[in-house]
Amino acid sequence: MACDVLVVGSANADLVVPAERRPGPGETVLGGDTVVSPGGKGANTAVAAARLGAGVALLGAVGEDPYGDLLLDSLRDAGVRTDLVRRVARPTGIAYITVTPDGENSILVSPGANTALEPSVVDSALDGAKVVVASMEIPLATVERTVAAAAEKGVCSLLNLSPVAAVSAETLAALDVLLVNEHEAAWLLGDGVPPERLLDLGPSAAVVTLGARGALVLTGDGATEVAAPKVTPVDTTGAGDGFAGALAAAIAEGKHLETAARRAAQVAAISVTRPGAQPSYPTAAEVAGS
Numbered sequence: 001m002a003c004d005v006l007v008v009g010s011a012n013a014d015l016v017v018p019a020e021r022r023p024g025p026g027e028t029v030l031g032g033d034t035v036v037s038p039g040g041k042g043a044n045t046a047v048a049a050a051r052l053g054a055g056v057a058l059l060g061a062v063g064e065d066p067y068g069d070l071l072l073d074s075l076r077d078a079g080v081r082t083d084l085v086r087r088v089a090r091p092t093g094i095a096y097i098t099v100t101p102d103g104e105n106s107i108l109v110s111p112g113a114n115t116a117l118e119p120s121v122v123d124s125a126l127d128g129a130k131v132v133v134a135s136m137e138i139p140l141a142t143v144e145r146t147v148a149a150a151a152e153k154g155v156c157s158l159l160n161l162s163p164v165a166a167v168s169a170e171t172l173a174a175l176d177v178l179l180v181n182e183h184e185a186a187w188l189l190g191d192g193v194p195p196e197r198l199l200d201l202g203p204s205a206a207v208v209t210l211g212a213r214g215a216l217v218l219t220g221d222g223a224t225e226v227a228a229p230k231v232t233p234v235d236t237t238g239a240g241d242g243f244a245g246a247l248a249a250a251i252a253e254g255k256h257l258e259t260a261a262r263r264a265a266q267v268a269a270i271s272v273t274r275p276g277a278q279p280s281y282p283t284a285a286e287v288a289g290s
Contacts, residue, residue, distance in 0.1 A: 003081060004055040004252040007245075008122060008146045009042020010114040010137035011060045011085065012093035014277055015066035016237065019098050020144045022106050029178040029245050036067075038074035039095055039277040041162065042136040044238045047078040047134075047266065048245025048267060048281040054252055056245075057081035059125045060138075061113040067092035068113070074278055084125055092143040093137070103272060108156075110165075112136050119145035130252040133244060143207070144171045156251060160244040161204075164188070173202030177257065180242055192202035196223050201208075207261055208269070209243055215229040217261045226261045227271040229290065238277025243268040245281070266290055 013188065019031035029052060034138035038047075038078050042060050050056040058080055062068035064087050071092065075082050095114040099105045117138045119281030122145050126132060134146040143159070144167060150157035151174040158177040164184040172178065180188065185195045185208050198206040199218055206218040214228035266287050274280035282290070 001065065003057040003128065005046070005049045005245075005248045006057050006059060006125060006128050006132045006247075007042050007046040008059045008110065008117075008125070008142065009045060009135045010040040010093055011025055011038075011043040011058065011062050011071045012040035012095045012109065012114070012137070013037075013070060013258075014039035014095045014237065016097045016099055016276070019100060019228045022098055023106040023141070035276070036070070037276045037279060038071045039238060040071070041137050041160065041241050042092060043071055043075060044277045045135065045160070045245040046075060046080045047278045048242040049249040050079040051281050052112060052246060052249045052267070052284045052287065053126035054249035056128075057125070059090050059117070059121065060086040061086040063088060063090055063092035063113045065092055067094065072076070074117045078278070082117065085113050086116065086121075088114055090114045093223055095242070097237055099235055099237065099251070103236050105235070107185050108238075109137060109138060111137060117142050122146050123149045126150060129155050131156045131158060131248045133158045133248045135241075135244070136163050136165050140165060140167065144168060146173045147174050150174075152290040158244070158248055159185055160240070161188075169202065175203035177247075177251070178206040179209070179247065180206070181211070181240060205257055207247065207257070214265050215243075215261050217258050219257060224258050226258065226265055229272050231269045233272040235275045236272050236278060237281070239272050241277065242271040242281050261273060262286060263287065
């Protein structure tokens with residue numbers, strides 16, 4: 001069954017604890033009540049794209065446990081196809097998230113079932129997709145196979161290189177769009193190297209997210225800054241994934257990368273004004289009215 005956007009990535013339950021500050025080494029800090037919500041970079045990206053009206057499928061894995069049920073229900077409620085999500089014997093991935101009053105977060109991820117997503121399942125899932133999005137909470141070999149298979153089949157590939165990791169030069173060279181934040185760009189290039197040099201690594205284009213400042217779009221025609229709407233953040237959890245999903249949805253519509261990045265910046269800005277990851281993503285109507 002064809003889809004506009006195929007997301008190859010993780011699905012995690014987010015266990016979110018508000019705290020006045022993050023604990024230091026060996027320190028215990030009391031927090032507020034734990035809130036459990038659906039998350040994971042892949043599932044978040046898929047939900048964000050689907051809420052904007054794209055036809056989306058997630059290729060992923062969850063456990064045979066209540067957290068797996070939570071994730072599948074959230075995906076279906078958002079209109080994401082789940083027939084490619086495997087249920088495996090390992091526990092569903094969990095993200096342990098601390099959120100401070102300024103809306104910033106610290107995250108520890110236990111991948112669990114996400115590690116069961118093997119490269120061999122990718123090729124057949126790509127048939128009919130316009131854009132494939134991969135991110136890094138799944139095995140590296142699966143990410144690299146996704147990008148290679150997309151190139152072989154003529155499917156536009158977008159890699160959200162988060163959490164940042166070393167991928168092969170061949171993978172970067174096969175990419176249509178590399179998506180990173182400014183810290184990930186510095187990790188790839190080295191401190192002090194301008195992000196414009198990302199295209200030297202091989203991707204056809206790159207987008208660097210800059211938080212509240214928006215994003216930088218890099219193509220063969222040059223660099224373009226995209227501003228983000230000014231908002232008061234409540235919770236930044238999942239904002240980058242929302243940006244990725246919105247970017248992919250707009251590319252699948254045939255939008256120019258700069259136009260796609262502007263919409264993605266709007267989606268991310270709206271999302272940080274609401275708590276949680278998937279519950280914070282706006283619909284197309286909300287974006288149009290913002």
